[in-house]
Amino acid sequence: MGPIEVWHLIIGTPVLNVLIALSQLLSGSFGGAIIVLTIIVRLISWPLTKRQLKSSKAMQDMQPKIQELQKKYGKNQQKLQQEMMKLYKEAGINPLGCLWPMLVQIPIWIALYQAIMRALATTPENLLDLARRLYSWDIVNQAIPLSSRFLWLDLSQPDPYWVLAIIVGGTMWVQQKMTQAPAVDPAQQSQSRMMLLMMPLLFGFLTLMFPSGLALYWAVSNIIGIITQYFFTGGWGYLKFRSPFKSTQ
Amino acid sequence: MKQPKILLFIVIALLPLTLVSCIPGSAQLAKGWSGTAVHDGIIYVGSVDGRVVAINSSTRNLEWAYSIAPVTAPSSGLSCGQTSVTTAIYGTPLIDRDLVYIGTYSGQVYALTIARGADRWVYPRTGSIGAIVGSPIIANETIYISSSDSMVYALDTIHGDLNWKSEILDEEGKRHEKLWTSPVVHDGAVYVSTLDGHIYALSVETGELLDWSFESEAGFASSPVIYEDTIFLGSFDRYLYALKIGSDVPMWKFPEENPAGNWFWAPPIVDEGIVYAGCLDGRVYALDAETGKELWQFESQDARGKPAAIVSPPVLAGDLLIVANEAGNVYVINPETGEGERIRNPESGDKPTIDAQIRAPFCADEGLTYIRDEDNTLHVVDIENGEVSWNFDLTKKEE
Numbered sequence: 001m002g003p004i005e006v007w008h009l010i011i012g013t014p015v016l017n018v019l020i021a022l023s024q025l026l027s028g029s030f031g032g033a034i035i036v037l038t039i040i041v042r043l044i045s046w047p048l049t050k051r052q053l054k055s056s057k058a059m060q061d062m063q064p065k066i067q068e069l070q071k072k073y074g075k076n077q078q079k080l081q082q083e084m085m086k087l088y089k090e091a092g093i094n095p096l097g098c099l100w101p102m103l104v105q106i107p108i109w110i111a112l113y114q115a116i117m118r119a120l121a122t123t124p125e126n127l128l129d130l131a132r133r134l135y136s137w138d139i140v141n142q143a144i145p146l147s148s149r150f151l152w153l154d155l156s157q158p159d160p161y162w163v164l165a166i167i168v169g170g171t172m173w174v175q176q177k178m179t180q181a182p183a184v185d186p187a188q189q190s191q192s193r194m195m196l197l198m199m200p201l202l203f204g205f206l207t208l209m210f211p212s213g214l215a216l217y218w219a220v221s222n223i224i225g226i227i228t229q230y231f232f233t234g235g236w237g238y239l240k241f242r243s244p245f246k247s248t249q
Numbered sequence: 250m251k252q253p254k255i256l257l258f259i260v261i262a263l264l265p266l267t268l269v270s271c272i273p274g275s276a277q278l279a280k281g282w283s284g285t286a287v288h289d290g291i292i293y294v295g296s297v298d299g300r301v302v303a304i305n306s307s308t309r310n311l312e313w314a315y316s317i318a319p320v321t322a323p324s325s326g327l328s329c330g331q332t333s334v335t336t337a338i339y340g341t342p343l344i345d346r347d348l349v350y351i352g353t354y355s356g357q358v359y360a361l362t363i364a365r366g367a368d369r370w371v372y373p374r375t376g377s378i379g380a381i382v383g384s385p386i387i388a389n390e391t392i393y394i395s396s397s398d399s400m401v402y403a404l405d406t407i408h409g410d411l412n413w414k415s416e417i418l419d420e421e422g423k424r425h426e427k428l429w430t431s432p433v434v435h436d437g438a439v440y441v442s443t444l445d446g447h448i449y450a451l452s453v454e455t456g457e458l459l460d461w462s463f464e465s466e467a468g469f470a471s472s473p474v475i476y477e478d479t480i481f482l483g484s485f486d487r488y489l490y491a492l493k494i495g496s497d498v499p500m501w502k503f504p505e506e507n508p509a510g511n512w513f514w515a516p517p518i519v520d521e522g523i524v525y526a527g528c529l530d531g532r533v534y535a536l537d538a539e540t541g542k543e544l545w546q547f548e549s550q551d552a553r554g555k556p557a558a559i560v561s562p563p564v565l566a567g568d569l570l571i572v573a574n575e576a577g578n579v580y581v582i583n584p585e586t587g588e589g590e591r592i593r594n595p596e597s598g599d600k601p602t603i604d605a606q607i608r609a610p611f612c613a614d615e616g617l618t619y620i621r622d623e624d625n626t627l628h629v630v631d632i633e634n635g636e637v638s639w640n641f642d643l644t645k646k647e648e
Contacts, residue, residue, distance in 0.1 A: 144444075
């Protein structure tokens with residue numbers, strides 16, 4: 001059995017069948033099935049997310065100390081990094097720990113993209129291919145063919161109105177802003193501003209390229225991320241809503 | 250430190266998505282699986298490269314080829330813009346008098362002259378209707394064809410004028426947009442099965458919906474076949490149904506108890522009270538048309554001896570049943586006993602009869618079977634001698 005067959009057996013085919021079964025349970029709403037699957041994925045990855053949230057909360061609590069270090073070693077970047085790593089180590093924080101929930105989701109993205117394209121069977125070849133990948137469950141076979149319509153979207157195509165791209169980019173920005181500590185050093189400030197914009201812009205752009213079913217997953221996943229972050233860390237974190245009138249007063 | 254982190258994020262985001270775009274099988278392009286038709290010694294078939302091709306079976310030469318205009322389609326995944334794509338042909342050419350009719354995935358119906366392959370008419374004259382996957386049929390000087398815009402079209406055979414088009418045959422609000430089956434005309438009505446599980450009867454004269462229709466819990470995978478007022482067709486729930494026209498309940502379904510191993514994708518054929526149905530589980534079943542009782546079953550295999558899906562409908566050639574599976578094996582079966590033999594590959598006995606996938610419907614005439622494979626080659630199989638007689642590369646251009 002080759003790696004592609006193993007992939008389909010363990011991840012690809014189960015995701016496809018679960019998605020179709022969910023769609024049948026939700027009266028044929030494939031979009032609804034993607035949303036429910038996103039919630040299931042977020043629940044499964046909760047232990048990792050929890051670790052990430054704990055680590056970001058600890059990072060937030062540590063900010064005064066970090067800012068102190070930045071002031072102290074601002075001109076010696078190497079020393080600053082060393083001291084910061086020492087601080088993280090003492091607090092038991094892995095600064096790259098936030099990447100794990102994202103890495104865990106990568107196989108889900110791939111499986112979901114494949115499942116969307118396969119399940120919606122936009123060509124006769126896809127429909128024939130789907131026959132080979134379905135379990136013999138009645139609930140799955142009775143759901144075929146699936147409707148690709150959800151709200152204003154054709155889930156097999158990118159959103160032509162850019163609404164989903166704005167939602168994906170916007171929610172990703174909010175989620176990042178909630179956890180990203182403001183830098184004291186002006187050079188670092190511009191770098192972190194760029195980073196804060198880079199990922200939302202990138203995903204917003206990708207939303208315009210990929211089927212909106214996948215973008216729906218990103219949007220819902222981000223919204224769940226914002227909600228859990230809000231309740232877990234007890235607020236909006238570093239996302240401060242500044243009144244535009246404040247500066248003029 | 251920050252810049253490598255930014256790069257790391259970008260790599261992490263882009264890598265899986267690039268992989269997603271590249272992994273095979275996620276979204277297959279429409280390549281088509283046009284069936285073969287033979288008339289007066291000329292074989293007509295749609296090729297994978299979007300041409301309608303006529304081949305002389307005696308001289309084994311290309312008579313003519315008509316290229317269907319390519320279509321532009323949006324690129325998928327990370328690539329931007331539009332690409333020009335070869336038009337796929339799924340339907341089987343239909344020959345009537347001096348014209349050959351074919352529907353294309355680009356949503357056009359062509360009438361080409363059988364002598365030179367010149368277009369007599371194209372419907373619609375400008376633009377297109379929904380993608381056409383089913384085959385055209387002819388009755389009462391009218392061409393009937395279904396389209397992915399969920400409508401059946403009736404066209405005048407001489408000029409290609411629209412006689413009527415049906416209302417949208419789709420469950421309200423669901424908009425599956427996949428009327429991929431071929432209609433069938435019987436006793437003053439056009440019958441069409443839909444992927445969302447309906448059978449509709451339309452007036453041949455006006456296209457209006459007649460009183461009777463049938464709704465099933467599961468969608469229908471195959472086109473309907475009518476024999477003595479009974480509709481036979483396969484469903485996505487892995488059963489084959491027999492349904493008396495006018496009735497609300499199926500006459501029988503096969504298998505009686507547990508479903509088959511997969512869908513009955515190909516429309517069955519019915520002859521002298523026996524239904525021959527190919528299934529994606531690799532078996533062909535012979536059933537009593539009246540009762541649905543199994544008479545025999547035959548398992549087709551791939552080169553490794555595993556069951557291989559039957560996508561093409563079986564064909565009766567005289568007193569023999571010809572079955573081809575997706576793995577490329579062609580079998581000659583005794584329709585009475587179900588005993589069959591595989592036709593050997595001319596090069597090696599270990600290889601399948603045809604060393605390529607077979608998905609297209611095929612036809613038989615005067616002891617020869619004409620099969621188009623997915624690698625764009627036409628194979629002529631001599632049934633009596635049990636051998637592949639000759640083949641023809643469908644990419645060949647006119648000299």
